[in-house]
Amino acid sequence: MTNFDEERFIQLTRDGDYDAFNRIVAEYQDAVFAVVLRTVRNRAAAEDITQDAFISAFRKIASYRGGVFRAWLFRIAKNASLDYLRKMSRRPETSIDEDIVYFSETVRDDSADPLADALNAELARLIEDCLGGLSDDHRLAMVMVDVEGYQYDETADSIGVSIGTIKSRINRARARMRDCVQQQPELLPASMRL
C-alpha cells in the first residue's frame, strides 16, 4: 500500500514546494525515463531530456488542469524527445547508433540455457534495430503500448492524439516490425516464422 497522494503533492507543488514535487519525480522517473530512452535510444540524451522534462513540469505545473498526471508528464517528455530526434535528424554526423540501447540484457527468459540466452540476446538486438527503423510516431506508440504496457487511452492522452490514431499507428508499427524481424528468420522462435 503506497501513501502516494498525487493530488496533494500536485497542490503543494503549485505552492512552490520542491519536496512535494520530488515525491512525484521519484514516483514517475523510471516510467518517464524508460519511454524517453526507448524513444531517443541514447542514454545520455535520455537522462538530459528526462531531467529537463521534470524541470519543465515543475515550472509549468500551473498549466496542468486535471486528467492523468502521468500522461501530462509523458506529453512533456514526448515533446522534448521528438525535439531531440528532430535535431539529430538534421545533424547526420551525430549517429545515435554509437550509444544505442540494446535490450539484450533485459529480455527475460526463464530458461537457463546459454544458447537460448544468446539467441534471446540476438533477438533483442534485432528487435531494437527494427524498433529504431520505425518512424518516431510509430516507435513512441509501440514503446508505450506494446513494450511499456500502457492502455490506449493513456497513450493517446500522453502523445496528444486520438485513440483511433494510436490504434492505427500500433497496427502499422506491428506490421512493419513483423516484416523487419522476418528478414532474419534464424533468430526467430518457431512461432514467429512464416
Add this chain to the structure above:
Amino acid sequence: MIRKFLNRLFGRTDPVTYAINAYIEGNASADEMKLVEQMMRDDPALEKDLATQQALLGVLGRIGGIEAHRSFAITPEMVAAAESSRSAVSKLAELFAPQRKLALAPMVVAGFAALTVALLTIGDITGVVEQSGIDDDSFSISAIAAVSAAAPEVGGGGIAEPEIADETAASAAQPAAAARAPDSGATAEDSAAIDEGQHAGAAPTLAAAPSQDLESADATLEFGDDDEVAKRGELIPEDSEESAVAAQLQEAIEPGPETESITSSGIGSDIGEGAGAGAADGATAAAGDGIELPLWQLQIVLAAIALAATGAWAGLRRVRGE
C-alpha cells in the same frame, strides 16, 4: 479509399484495424473475432501473419523494465538555471509547446500576409485597386512637413508677401500654404474656371497633370475671354510662383467651401460635370475606377507582419532544434 481518408482525417480507425489489434492482443470481442475469422477464411495467410504478430508482441512484452540509475529530483538552482537560460524566443516557443501543430501557425500567417501584399501589388499594377485619396481633413502633419521641405522657397515667398499683415494669420497659413504650394495653387484657379464650363479644352490637360507647371496653368487662364476669368486673372500676380502662393495663402486665411473640395479627384468630377463627356473620360482615366484602398499603408503593415511571423517561425525552429 475515401472512407480511409476521412477516417484518418477525423482520427477514426476502421473496424478491421480495431479487430486485428484486439485479436493480436487476445481481447477481441465476439464480433471482432467473427470479423477476423472471416478475414482469415478469405485469406489463409493472414492466420500465420497474425500469429507472428502475436508472438512478436509476446517478445516485446518480455522486455524488462528500464530503471533510471540516477535521481531526477530537481532543486531550486536547477529551476533558476533553466529560467535564466531561457531566451525570449524560447519563451515564445513554450507557448506552442502543448500543441506542437501550432508551431506552423507563424509561417501560415507570414504566407498569408506575403500573398496579400503580392496580390495588392498586382492589383495596383493592373489597376484593380488604387491608392485611396487623401482628403484635406486627414492631411497628416508628416505629409505637410514633407511637402514643406520639398518646396521651401514657395512657402517663404508667401510669407514675405506684403498683403499678409496679420502675423497670426500668417503663422497659421504657413504650413497649409506650403503644403499645397506645388500643385493646388494652379488647380484652385483652374478648377473654378472649369466649373463654369468655359474652358473645356483645358480640362484634360489639367486633370491629367494636376501638378503641371504653373506657367501653363496661368496661360490657360489668360487665354480665356470670360470676364469672370479676367477678374480672377487680376488677382494673380504676374510671377507664377507668387500667384500660387498668394492664392493658397488666401485660401488658408479665408477657407471656403470650394477650397475644401480641391483635390485631384474633385477636379476630375468637376470637370466631368462641366466639360462634357470627352473631358470626363480624360478626367476619370486620371482618377481611376479601381477599388480604392489605403494601398501602401496596407502593404507596409502586411509586409511587417510577414517579416515578424517569419522571424517567429525561424525562432521557434531554432529553439526546437530543427
